[in-house]
Amino acid sequence: HYAQIQQENGRYFLQKGKDITKDQTYFLWMLTQQNLASTLFPLGEMTKQTVREIAAANGFDTLSKKDESQEICFIPQNDYRHFLENNIENYSLRFPSGDFLNTAGDVVGKHSGYPNYTIGQRKGLGVALGYPAYVVAINPKLNQVILGKKEELFGDSCFIKNVNLMKYDTLPTDKPFTVRIRYRNEGVLARLQQEEEGIVCQFLTPIDAITPGQSAVFYENDDLVGGGVIQ
Incomplete structure (x- = not known):
């Protein structure tokens, strides 16, 4: 991971990696003091380009030119919906279609199962409200997805x-x-x-x-x- 470990006033903490474009501290906030005391992040003081150069110099030429992954590494084609359907038993029964609501509480359409949507999503909603609609809230208990305008x-x-x-x-x-x-x-x-x-x-x-x-x-x-x- 591209992160650095520092110590101050008897406490360990993470510091952003030298390569800010690859910094991964956001994902590591849950590491405890005990974890940090026994962890090393050798990439933290390097840029990605430096890592590629070291790999090439040590005979890993193909690896040094490998394209970077921008999405979830274990989700094929970055299709997490398909992944959920294939890995959760009785997915369609557990997460059936439900109502799209506007922020006034009116039903404006049907969704295909609330796990298929994320807050802030605009594309792929399949409803026309006369204005650009975004997912502004999700209510799993009532199986509802609430749509609203950008400002909402x-x-x-x-x-x-x-x-x-x-x-x-x-x-x-x-x-x-x-x-x-x-x-x-x-x-x-x-x-x-x-x-x-x-x-x-x-x-x-x-x-x-x-x-x-x-x-x-x-x-x-x-x-x-x-x-x-x-x-």
């Missing part, structure tokens, strides 16, 4: 559970942190309030597609402070 995707807060702190054992309250809610996302400044059950995250600028189940990872410059799961 934005929110300014979320609650983060299953929190793991790295750089600090308790979050400082006198400063905002940069919070990323997706991998390919630069992040937004937010105030974080630590509570017994998790962290209240208040974004200083509204952000789109806040998705329950996704990771929210907070940074101080290039240092990974901690992370958790959006509730």
